[in-house]
Amino acid sequence: MIRKKILLLGDFNVGKTSLIKRYVDDAFDDSYLTTIGVKISKKLCKIHEIECEILIWDIEGATPSKKIPLNYYKGASGAIFVTDVNRSETIEGLEKHKEVFLSQNPYASFVTAYNKADLLTTVQRENFVLNKHTFLTSAKENENVESLFLTLIKEMLS
Amino acid sequence: MINIPLVMNAILSKNVFEYVLLDKSLNIITISDTLNKYVTVTPKCGENILEYFSELVGLEEILQEILVNPSEIFTLKTIAKNNHYIDISVEYYNESTLLMLIQNITDVTCSQQKLLQHSNESLLLNSTLQKILDNQNVYIFVIYNEEIVFANNHFMHYFKVETIQELRHLKLNFYKHLDYTLNSYHALFDRVNSKEEYIVVENDTFILQASLIESTHQLFTLTKITNLSNKLQYDTLTKVYKKEYFKKQLEKLLLLEEEGAVIILDLDNFKHINDKFGQKIGDEVLYEFATCIKENIDEQDILARWGGDEFLLLLKHTTLDNALLKAKKLCLMIENHTFKSIGKLTTSLGMAWTTENDTLHSVLLRADKALYESKNSGKNHVVLKMLKKSKN
Numbered sequence: 001m002i003r004k005k006i007l008l009l010g011d012f013n014v015g016k017t018s019l020i021k022r023y024v025d026d027a028f029d030d031s032y033l034t035t036i037g038v039k040i041s042k043k044l045c046k047i048h049e050i051e052c053e054i055l056i057w058d059i060e061g062a063t064p065s066k067k068i069p070l071n072y073y074k075g076a077s078g079a080i081f082v083t084d085v086n087r088s089e090t091i092e093g094l095e096k097h098k099e100v101f102l103s104q105n106p107y108a109s110f111v112t113a114y115n116k117a118d119l120l121t122t123v124q125r126e127n128f129v130l131n132k133h134t135f136l137t138s139a140k141e142n143e144n145v146e147s148l149f150l151t152l153i154k155e156m157l158s
Numbered sequence: 159m160i161n162i163p164l165v166m167n168a169i170l171s172k173n174v175f176e177y178v179l180l181d182k183s184l185n186i187i188t189i190s191d192t193l194n195k196y197v198t199v200t201p202k203c204g205e206n207i208l209e210y211f212s213e214l215v216g217l218e219e220i221l222q223e224i225l226v227n228p229s230e231i232f233t234l235k236t237i238a239k240n241n242h243y244i245d246i247s248v249e250y251y252n253e254s255t256l257l258m259l260i261q262n263i264t265d266v267t268c269s270q271q272k273l274l275q276h277s278n279e280s281l282l283l284n285s286t287l288q289k290i291l292d293n294q295n296v297y298i299f300v301i302y303n304e305e306i307v308f309a310n311n312h313f314m315h316y317f318k319v320e321t322i323q324e325l326r327h328l329k330l331n332f333y334k335h336l337d338y339t340l341n342s343y344h345a346l347f348d349r350v351n352s353k354e355e356y357i358v359v360e361n362d363t364f365i366l367q368a369s370l371i372e373s374t375h376q377l378f379t380l381t382k383i384t385n386l387s388n389k390l391q392y393d394t395l396t397k398v399y400k401k402e403y404f405k406k407q408l409e410k411l412l413l414l415e416e417e418g419a420v421i422i423l424d425l426d427n428f429k430h431i432n433d434k435f436g437q438k439i440g441d442e443v444l445y446e447f448a449t450c451i452k453e454n455i456d457e458q459d460i461l462a463r464w465g466g467d468e469f470l471l472l473l474k475h476t477t478l479d480n481a482l483l484k485a486k487k488l489c490l491m492i493e494n495h496t497f498k499s500i501g502k503l504t505t506s507l508g509m510a511w512t513t514e515n516d517t518l519h520s521v522l523l524r525a526d527k528a529l530y531e532s533k534n535s536g537k538n539h540v541v542l543k544m545l546k547k548s549k550n
Contacts, residue, residue: 003208005216012278034275036267037236037243040213055212060236060274063281071234075216087285 002052004156005075009068009097010082011090012061015115018139019082020058023149028140035060038072047150047157054153062097073104078156080148081112085128085136086119109155113137113148178258179251180207182225184218187255196239196260207258213237213246224250236267243267297364297380299332300371301343306330307375316359332378335359336366338458338475339416347376356387363387393463395441396448404462404470408518411474415514419481421471422525423451423488423507426537428467431500439499446497447505454491455484478511485509485540493538504538513545520545 008016017035021027024041039058044051059072079101083090094112101110114128117136128136133151135144176196179187184207194200197210208215213234224230228250235245243264251257291298292311300308306325319325333346336357340346349355350368357366357380364380371377391403411418425431425447432440444467451469452461460472471488473481485507492505508529510521528543535541 003212003215013282032279034271034278036271036274037238038213038234039238042212053212055215061278063278069235071232074220075218077216089285 002050002157003055004052004077004153005055005057006078006080006152006156007057007059007073007076007101008080008082009059009101010061011084011087011093012063014061014082014084014087014090015113015139016061016080016082017058019080019113019115019137019145019148020056022139022142022145024056026142028142030140043149045150045153047154050157052153052157054149062093068100070100070104073101076101076105076108078109078111078152079105080152081110082115083113084116085114085124086116109152111135111148111152111155113144115139117141117143176260176262178207178260180221180248180256180258182222182254184208184214184221184256193260196242196244198240211246211258213239214248221248221256224248224256225253236263295381297382299378301347301376301378302374304343313380339414343376346378350378363391393448396445396463396469398448398452398469399460399462401462401464401470404460404464404472405518407460408472408521411472412512412516412518412521416474416512417478418512419471419473419476419478419485419509420512420521420525421473421485421507421509421540422464422468422522422529423471423505424466424468424529426504426506426533431503435500442499443497443503447492447503450492450495451488454488481511482509482540482542489538489540506532506537507540508532509540509542511542511544516545 008020010016012034013032017033018028020041021029024043035058037060041056041058043054043056045054046052057072057076059068060066062068081094081097081101083094085091091114098110101108110133112134114134115137117125118138118141120136125136130136135148135151137144137148139145176190176193178189178193178201181187186201186203186205186207188203189201199210201207201210208218214221217232220232224232231247231249233245233247237244237246242262245261245263246258247261248256248258288310294310294312297313297316298308298310299306299313306322309322309325314320314322314325317325317328317330319328333340333343336346336349336355340349347368350366351370355366357364362382362384364382367379367381369377391399393400408420425443428440428443431443447467448461448463448469451471455461455471455473458474460474462470464470473484476484489505489507492503495503497503506529508525508527508531510524510528512521524543524545528541531543532539532541
């Protein structure tokens with residue numbers, strides 16, 4: 001069976017753990033518990049008749065004073081960059097996360113999640129320019145979570 | 159043949175490290191007894207380590223390279239695994255064997271996690287408070303030890319900077335905007351504390367207020383009232399201050415026992431212009447006259463329209479000689495100026511120098527008398543009227 005490593009990257013408290021919990025366990029917990037270090041979850045999936053075990057790395061969120069160890073990035077086939085749509089600074093920090101990830105994995109695939117979209121108004125939603133690699137997501141409302149992961153996995157396997 | 163498990167158990171601290179020896183293909187050669195706690199199924203010799211430690215998936219090449227680079231050590235820190243936190247390191251053991259060490263760091267990581275949780279919650283709270291302050295329709299800055307330590311976005315954008323560090327580099331000396339003689343934020347605070355002051359920065363007028371935060375930090379808030387102030391303080395025709403504003407500033411100068419020059423000036427034969435060219439042209443001349451004067455005085459000087467063609471000028475932070483020189487230059491400048499509608503004109507100036515016993519009335523009266531003397535002695539010049547010294 002193929003095994004692929006993907007990382008969830010982004011600032012702290014953007015909802016990386018919640019997205020994984022929704023995707024792997026189809027569950028949601030509203031309380032905030034900071035992730036420290038890294039926790040790996042597994043998900044089996046079948047894409048184009050290929051069975052695949054996805055190893056999802058839930059990595060501690062970046063803060064201004066704490067950077068992610070580079071060894072976490074090594075060997076990853078893909079990444080999901082997660083931002084909180086209600087905290088502009090997490091969106092502004094997106095490029096920095098991409099830059100570091102691609103410096104370690106130049107040929108890896110990636111998608112972007114503008115998370116906590118359930119808190120946006122209809123007008124605010126329209127302001128987001130999306131493409132096939134960017135998603136407005138909500139782990140709470142289970143919005144676009146499956147699409148987010150599947151898009152990345154398909155890209156990685158193609 | 160070395161008894162590897164015996165040696166390893168002797169070397170490694172009890173219950174702190176676990177180890178696995180791996181061959182080139184990352185298959186398990188031998189394993190410490192207590193490794194079971196990190197995995198749900200007990201690993202067996204000959205099985206691939208990736209079946210039990212999926213943390214190493216994707217790293218196969220990196221790990222195999224260690225066999226040819228004995229000095230390399232690959233480390234993955236703070237991995238959550240089966241209710242434990244571990245550090246994993248893989249290093250060279252011999253030319254065909256890798257040593258994988260697993261260190262249990264659960265206790266210390268749980269403590270760090272609590273601190274991190276607290277720190278992140280504080281960061282979120284700070285971020286929220288910052289946004290609240292940024293969205294206030296006032297300009298806020300906080301001083302600690304004579305340095306700006308916080309400013310909201312409104313304040314930073316006003317001075318065209320993005321960060322506090324940039325703001326500090328500007329060396330604003332903001333207190334100078336209120337009063338040129340102030341030399342510290344402490345002095346500014348003493349002046350403003352528990353009351354309101356009007357402060358002019360560039361072309362804007364603000365209400366400045368101050369309060370203490372925990373006795374060490376001084377909070378200053380500025381409310382922009384430029385539009386309102388313009389309506390209330392400025393003469394609509396000439397765009398210079400109204401006499402009420404001038405009087406307030408002069409009163410403040412006298413209250414602080416500072417020295418300055420009070421000048422009353424008007425256009426010579428202005429009535430004749432109004433009669434000959436009409437009021438519209440007269441108004442244009444007044445505007446042009448006020449603009450010329452305004453452009454040739456310093457930022458801290460105050461020009462106001464008293465009424466008709468009479469203007470008031472307050473020269474601050476200067477000496478008597480310099481003030482007199484400036485008044486003469488203004489007189490000459492008007493004489494040399496060609497007014498758009500009517501050509502040449504002259505002005506007469508009456509000047510008084512403030513003294514500590516002066517009142518608003520006394521100093522204005524003296525300047526008015528000086529102007530009268532100037533008019534009666536040929537116009538187009540400056541007359542200075544000093545207070546007669548008391549015989550005492």
